[in-house]
Amino acid sequence: MKEAKKRTLYECSHARVIGDHIICHKGYPLSPNLGNGHIGIERLARGEALALAPCQKCADFDSMGPPIPRNERGWLNKKGGK
Numbered sequence: 001m002k003e004a005k006k007r008t009l010y011e012c013s014h015a016r017v018i019g020d021h022i023i024c025h026k027g028y029p030l031s032p033n034l035g036n037g038h039i040g041i042e043r044l045a046r047g048e049a050l051a052l053a054p055c056q057k058c059a060d061f062d063s064m065g066p067p068i069p070r071n072e073r074g075w076l077n078k079k080g081g082k
Helices: none
Strands: 015-018 021-024
């Protein structure tokens, strides 16, 4: 049985980077572990998948297009990066 494609923050038009956090512009909590529901930008910098559980069945998920290929994500581990 084929696994369903997971939704990621890379492709959702409601994901926003504010300072050093990623938030949902619609107000949904992305992380139950942080009191504010935001996640740290470090995950984006490392190029993690960002296929978060709250996004998978979100009624307001708005795809901007296909997910970013794994080799184009993040910047910390790339040559010439920090």
